[in-house]
Structures are given as structure tokens and as C-alpha cells.
Amino acid sequence: MAISLNHCYVVLGEKLFNALAQSDFLRNEFGNCEIKTNTTNLGSWTGMYLRGETTYLELFGSLPPQKVGSIGIAYGVDQQGSLKNFQNKLSSDFELTYGSFKKAEHKNNLFDYLQFSDGGITTKLETWIMEYLPDGIKEHEASNPTNFAAHDVSRKRYNHHAVDRTKLFKDIVELRLALNNNEFARISNELSHLGCSHEGNEKKKRYVGKDITFNLIHSTKAPRIEIVCELFRAVEKAQTYSYDHATITLEGTQAIISLPVPSEQA
Numbered sequence: 001m002a003i004s005l006n007h008c009y010v011v012l013g014e015k016l017f018n019a020l021a022q023s024d025f026l027r028n029e030f031g032n033c034e035i036k037t038n039t040t041n042l043g044s045w046t047g048m049y050l051r052g053e054t055t056y057l058e059l060f061g062s063l064p065p066q067k068v069g070s071i072g073i074a075y076g077v078d079q080q081g082s083l084k085n086f087q088n089k090l091s092s093d094f095e096l097t098y099g100s101f102k103k104a105e106h107k108n109n110l111f112d113y114l115q116f117s118d119g120g121i122t123t124k125l126e127t128w129i130m131e132y133l134p135d136g137i138k139e140h141e142a143s144n145p146t147n148f149a150a151h152d153v154s155r156k157r158y159n160h161h162a163v164d165r166t167k168l169f170k171d172i173v174e175l176r177l178a179l180n181n182n183e184f185a186r187i188s189n190e191l192s193h194l195g196c197s198h199e200g201n202e203k204k205k206r207y208v209g210k211d212i213t214f215n216l217i218h219s220t221k222a223p224r225i226e227i228v229c230e231l232f233r234a235v236e237k238a239q240t241y242s243y244d245h246a247t248i249t250l251e252g253t254q255a256i257i258s259l260p261v262p263s264e265q266a
Contacts, residue, residue, distance in 0.1 A: 001085075002195035005172055005212040006076030006130050006155055009047070009058035010225060010259050012246075013068045017061030019243040021048055030248070030255075031169030032162055039104040051162035052171040054155040054211070057227060057257070071225055072126040073175070073187075074113075075194060078154040083112055083131035090193055095119070102136070110136035116190060125183045127190060132158055165232055168255065173212060174228035178219035187216060227257040 012020070020026060026033045030050070037046040048059040055076075063070065077083060090096060095117035100109040113130040132153040140158065148157040163170075179187065188205055191214055192198065196207035200216075207214040213228075231253045238251040245260045 001082070002197070002208070002210045003129070003191075003212075004076040004078065004155070004210045005055050005175070006074040007056045007058060008074065008172070008175060008225075008227070009060060009063075009070075009072040011060045011063045011066050011068050011070040012259065014061040016244045016246055016260075017048070017059060020059060020246065023241070023243060025241050025248075026050070029167060031167045032164040041100070041102045041104075050169060051159055051164075052169050052229070053159055053163050055172040056159065056162075057172065066126070067124060070124040070126065071177070072128075075127065075129040076155050077129065077131050078156075080131070080134070080151060080153050083114060083129060086129055086194070087114055090114070093193060094190075101130075106136070106139050108135040108139045109133055110140060116186075118186065125179070125187070127187070129194075168231045168233070168235070168250070170230045170232045171211075172227055173230045174215065175212070176215045176217070176226035176228065178217045178224045180220070181218070184216055184218045187214070225259050227259070229255040229257065231255055 021035055032051045033048060035046065035048050037044065045060065045063055047063070050057040050059075058072075062068070066072075077086070087096065087098065097115040097117065098112070099115065100112050102109045111130045111132045113128045115128040118125065132155075134151055134153060137153060137158055138150070141161070144161045146157060146160050148154070148160070177187070188207075191207040191209075194209070196209045196214070198205055198207045200206050203218045205216045207216070231250070234253045235250045238249070240250070241248045247258045249256045249258070
């Protein structure tokens with residue numbers, strides 16, 4: 001079974017984060033975009049959240065101990081038991097950490113996860129697989145119960161009340177990553193074991209999952225991530241919004257969010 005995407009994050013530095021946080025277009029037109037603080041069993045952080053039907057994007061000004069320029073990729077599953085299946089499949093080839101995530105205000109764990117070890121080589125690329133839990137997702141819905149089955153642990157159920165279909169952003173459908181040698185090799189190995197079909201060579205590879213595509217480019221320059229999004233409806237004309245060194249380009253039913261991930265930034 002090929003993997004999906006749950007969400008991804010990027011640590012931008014305060015200057016770019018503030019520019020995006022002040023964007024009227026992001027808040028009022030592009031999607032359900034909110035700035036919120038999460039306090040959990042794994043720590044506390046404040047970020048900007050852009051939510052779609054099954055995926056979402058997290059943007060941070062800072063995220064200690066992660067450095068500015070860090071990227072996180074959360075692979076996703078929609079069926080109970082999938083995480084354990086992946087653990088059994090991957091444990092002989094990868095160093096994995098199994099854990100649970102719980103918000104401070106809730107009594108139930110929201111999801112379980114399998115964290116891939118970077119082997120001490122990569123410090124700015126974090127990857128894990130996550131699976132929502134029935135009791136946790138029910139508690140997450142709180143006073144807004146849905147018609148989903150009680151055993152449904154899908155990403156669509158989790159995002160059901162957050163997605164805004166009157167705006168543009170529907171989902172992340174592709175991640176384009178410019179990576180160094182170690183990161184390129186590491187992510188290539190993970191995606192191959194996660195059931196993605198692939199093509200390419202040692203400098204450029206394309207991996208296709210269940211509903212997400214990963215385009216990896218080997219680069220010795222500053223890393224960069226482009227997030228390709230599907231829109232709920234087509235825009236009438238192509239347009240680009242610029243924020244410091246970041247851009248959001250809209251054309252047809254697609255948006256490309258291009259983000260620099262510098263090595264250091266205030």
C-alpha cells in the first residue's frame with residue numbers, strides 16, 4: 001500500500017513568518033488559515049495552520065529545538081492498523097521510534113506515530129508516519145460530531161470541520177524538495193519502502209504515493225521546498241503573491257507555494 005501525506009511543516013524564521021501571517025490574501029481568500037498555539041505531551045509551539053480536506057500545512061517562525069530551515073514531513077494513513085503494518089514492514093531496515101501524541105486539554109491520545117531516525121546525519125529534515133486514534137479523533141470533534149463511522153480514523157474526518165470550501169485551498173498534492181546528498185538518499189530510501197512508485201536518476205527522482213507526489217532534486221545550493229496545492233475552483237487569471245523571498249502562484253486549479261528554507265535567519 002502506497003503512503004499518503006498527512007501534513008508538512010517548514011521553519012521559516014520570524015521575518016518571513018510575520019510577512020505571511022499578515023497576508024490578507026492567505027487569511028481571507030486562500031484557505032482556512034489560523035495562527036494558534038498547541039500545548040501537548042511533546043511540547044508547546046505556535047504556528048500558522050492552513051487546512052485542506054485531507055492535508056494541511058504548518059508554518060513556523062521558530063520551533064525549538066528545530067533550526068530555521070527545518071522541514072517536517074508527516075506521512076499519513078487512513079485505516080486502523082496501518083501504522084502497525086508499516087512498523088512490521090520497516091523495522092528490519094530502519095531505526096524507528098513509536099510514540100503517541102496528546103493535546104494537553106484532552107484526555108485521549110490523538111494519534112500514534114512512527115518516527116524515522118536521521119542517524120545523526122540530517123538535522124533539518126524530520127519524517128514520521130501518523131495514524132489517528134478513534135477516541136482521540138472523537139474528542140477532537142468535541143461539540144461538532146460528524147456522520148463518520150466510529151472506527152473511521154481518516155485524515156478527511158480529522159480535517160472535516162477545519163476545511164473551508166468557500167475559499168481556494170483544497171489539498172497538498174505534491175512536494176518538490178531540493179535536498180543535499182544525505183537528505184536525498186534518506187528520503188529516497190523511505191519512499192521506496194513506503195510503497196511509492198518511482199522514476200529518475202541519482203540527481204532527480206519522482207515518487208508517487210496514494211494521493212501525493214514527491215519530486216526530489218539533488219542540490220548543493222540552499223534547500224528549498226515547493227508545495228503544490230489543488231484548488232477547489234479555478235482562478236480566472238494567473239497571479240503571484242510575493243512575501244519576502246516566498247511566493248504563492250495561482251494558475252487554473254493549482255497553487256504553488258515556494259518557500260526558501262535558509263540556513264540561518266533572525
